[in-house]
Amino acid sequence: MPFPLAKLVALGLRQASRHVANFVKVKAKDNETFRKILVKSAGWYHTIQTKSRLDILGMGKVKKVTPLSEQAAIDLGVEILGDTVVIVCALAIYILIEARSSKHKEHEEELKEEEMRSLKELVVFQSIELETQGAKLREFERILNGSTMYSKTSERVVAEFSQNEQDSVKT
Known part of the structure; x- marks a missing residue:
């Protein structure tokens, strides 16, 4: 997919996810x-994110993370859901493109196999033709050797006969 088209698709997905996020906020x-469900999943995500950040920064293990307010949890849950929608849409597009290209590759393989079969048939036909021509x-x-041998023999007989006649005339 050309780069400008990819950017356009990404922009469209982002816009669609914003609409989904707004719809989710209202719901x-x-x-x-x-x-x-949103508050619980956002709280779980916040806890894991906070613990992993503090662990990466080397501040030790955190036993208790302060929970988010309900509105902050809803906003985080909506953001996660919007990003999930974008990822799912992108994966669906990728899977469709891959399925299409694999179908195209299968078609090309079938054409190559058909061409290979016809070439093999042509080689077999030409080898039979070659054997026939060789025979x-x-x-x-x-036939040629037989007629040539006869010609040489007849020429030799004629030459010997001529020689004998010439010998007999001399004597």
């Missing part, structure tokens, strides 16, 4: 179950 305010050539050589 989180209205739906108690959805809000609990005809050997037959012609046999």
Whole structure:
């Protein structure tokens, strides 16, 4: 995919994720179950992120992380959900592109196999033709050698006869 087109797709995905995030914020305010799921998942993410950051910075292991406020947890959950939507959409596009290219590769492989089969058939046909031509050539050589031998023999007989006549005339 050309680079400008990729940027355009990425921008479209980002815009779509913003709309999804806004929709999720509205639903989180209205739906108690959805809000609990968002707050719980955002809290879990915040805890893991804080512990790993402090561990990477070498500040030791943290036993208790202060929880986020409900609004901050909802905002973090919505951000995570929006990023998840972008990732899922990008993966879906990638999978579709790969499936299409693999189908195209399979088609090319089938064409190559068909071409290879036809070339093999052509080689077999030409080898049979070559054997036939070789047999005809050997037959012609046999006939030619036979007629040449006869010609040489007849020439020799004529030469000997001529020689004998010349000898008999001299005597």
